[in-house]
Amino acid sequence: MIRIHFIVNPIAGHGNSSLTNEDLEPYFIKGVHQLTIKVSEYKAHATILTQESITENAHIIVACGGDGTINEVASCLIGTDIALGILPMGSGNGLASNLKIPKNRRKALEIIRDKHEERIDVGRINDRYFFSNTGVGFDASLIKHYESSEKRTLLGYIRACVLTFRDIKKNDPLTISINDELPMSSPFIILISNSNEMGYKLSLTPKASLQDGMLDVLVIKKIGRIKMLWLGFLILIRKVQWLKESKSFQTKTIHLQRPQALFFDTQVDGEHHRIEKNILTVSLLEKSLCVLTAK
Template sequence: MIAIHFIVNPVAGHGRSLLTKEFLLPYFIRSHHHLVVKHSEYKNHAIVLTRESITQKADIIVACGGDGTINEVASCLVGTSIPLGIIPMGSGNGLASNLRIPKNLRKALAIIKERNVTKIDVGKINDRHFFSNMGIGFDATVIKHYESSHKRTLLGYVNACLTSFRAMGKNNGLSVNINKIGRVDNPFIIMVSNSNEMGYNLSLTPKASLQDGLLDVLIISKISRLKMLWLAVLILFRRVYWLKEAKSFQTKELRLARNDTAHFESQLDGELHQIEKGVLEISIKEKSLCILVP
């Protein structure tokens, strides 16, 4: 008997992810699969539920939701032999898209039944994990406005970008020392990617890979609003490197240190996080997460 535990975020996808055991049973073989369905009720509750499922000897744990839910569940599985399954029900679905896991529920469930396991790299920032990307600067500001709008749609993301665009220049003062390149004042964005997608099929690091043992780093220095519009066009065509203010490289580790006493406001896998430290130690944990893929 294969025990499959589903950790469901009931508010993902405009509340369409109310998966129940009764709904899922027809997709599985009753004599072969034992299903458990748990619904998260607050932020980080999926972590509690996943740890509970680990102690209950689950054979597979499935994250049902967006990149934030996947991050919470997957973070508990790093370094274990329990494979992560994904039912993408969020708005961006960056990691699922990179792994070619379809949004179609029947097809996504078929991947879980087939149990084709691979291992992917995992990013680590201080004591937290990320699976797609993390960033400070403009993208963190966008996520901040995106979350506050409560509109988890592409239009909501576009509106968050426009709000951040209008506010650009009001919060200058960030100065960061980066161990690979030195001091950067008022960077537009510093992004560290493990995956080549950040949701909605958009990418700032199209050459990033989940299995190359390297992090892809993109640093864009301070730019004008006009250059921002040009950057938006380049993102659509996955040609960010055409921007002269953009620097990119690959590394296994990175250290960012603020030149003041403030903390970092960053996004991890599309979720806003206040990191109460002025130093970020970022590294890669090679092939440390088992995951079900087509």
Template sequence: MKHIHFIINPIAGSGNNVFTGDTLHKYFEKDKYKLTIKLSDHKKHAIELTKQSINEGATIIVACGGDGTVNEVASCIVGTSIRLGIIPTGSGNGLASNLNIPKTIEKAVALIKQENVTKIDVGTINEHYFFSNAGVGFDANVIKNYEASNQRTLYNYIKASLKSFRELNKQKKIKINMDNKTILVNPFMIFVSNSNELGYKISLTPKASLQDGLLDTIIIPKISKLKVILFGALMLFRKHQILKETQISQTKSMHLLRVKGSVFEAQIDGELYHIEEKDITISLKEKSLNVITT
């Protein structure tokens, strides 16, 4: 009998993501599967629940939520034989979209039952894992304002972006070391991606791959508000690389050193983190997570 645990964020997306045993057993035969359902009720609670599930012998752990929930669950099983399933019920669902995991519960469950496993790369930012992307600068500030809205909708994401636009020019200088080159930059954005989508079908790194052993990076120094508007418009059409300030590359690792300021504000898979260390090391663990995909 297969033991599957479901870690559910009931407030992801529309906030109505409550599965019941009856709902799931419509899809999982009781004589073949043992199901355990757990609800997270605060940030990082899914980490605690996942660790419990590991101790309880789960062979498949399914994250039901957005990229933040997926991050908390997946972070606990990197480097293990436990398989990650995803039922994307969040607002962005960037990783699930990259992996072609359907948004409908019935189709996502059917995928989990097929158990086709893909090994994917995992990004690290100091002691934290990321599976889609991480960033310092404008995108982190957007997430900061987005979380403050307490509603995960596209409308509120746009509002958060506009507020961050009004708050430009607050970033401190950062020294970046990558591929034996060092630059000092007051960044508009330092963006590092493992996957090809942010969510909402928006992408800054459309050529990124979860299995190529490389991180795709975008570094943009401080730019004028007019160019920020231009960058946003170009991004919608995946043409942002034509902005001359945009520096795009691939790497296995990079190092950021805070020249001023008391803390790094970073977004990691769409969640805000305050990193108090003076420096950040971003690197990759190749093919270290087993994910159930198409």
């Protein structure tokens, strides 16, 4: 018997996501698959439900939601043989898109049923994990605005961009140390990617791969408002490299430091997190998560 547990975030996407046994039964085999549905009720509840499913000897645990829900579920499965399934129900669905898992429910459930496993890399920022990307600077501010928006859509994302452009102030002092290189001061954005999508098919690191054993880093120096608008356009057409203030490279480890502050505002897989430390270490755990993907 293959035990499959579904962890559902009911407010993912447009806030009306649901899943019932009647939805699932047509795609699985009675007597072969044992299905369990659990519904999260608050932020980080999906983590608790996943830990319970692990103790209940689930073979597959399916994150039903967006990148935030996937992060909560997948963070519990790192280093185990339990496979992560994904049923995209969020607004952006960056990781699912990168893994070529469609939003179409029937096709996504067939991927889970067929149980084709692959192992992918996982990023770690201090004691948190990320699967798509993490960042500080502009994108962290953008996510703060987006989370406060009533519209979890592409339009809401664009509106959050406009608000972030409007409200941005002088950058706090920021020193970035990349391995043994000379430090940079006050960059506009630092994005560290494990995958090549941020959601809505947008990408700042189009060459990033979940299986190459490397993190793709984009650093953009301090820029003015006109250049910010230009950057927004370049993001939409996936040509960030056209901005001369941008620098891209690959690494396994990167250290960020804010000598004059006690915290970092970050985004981790599209959700805002304040990390109460002034030093961040971002590293990679190679092929440490088992996921179900299309053949």
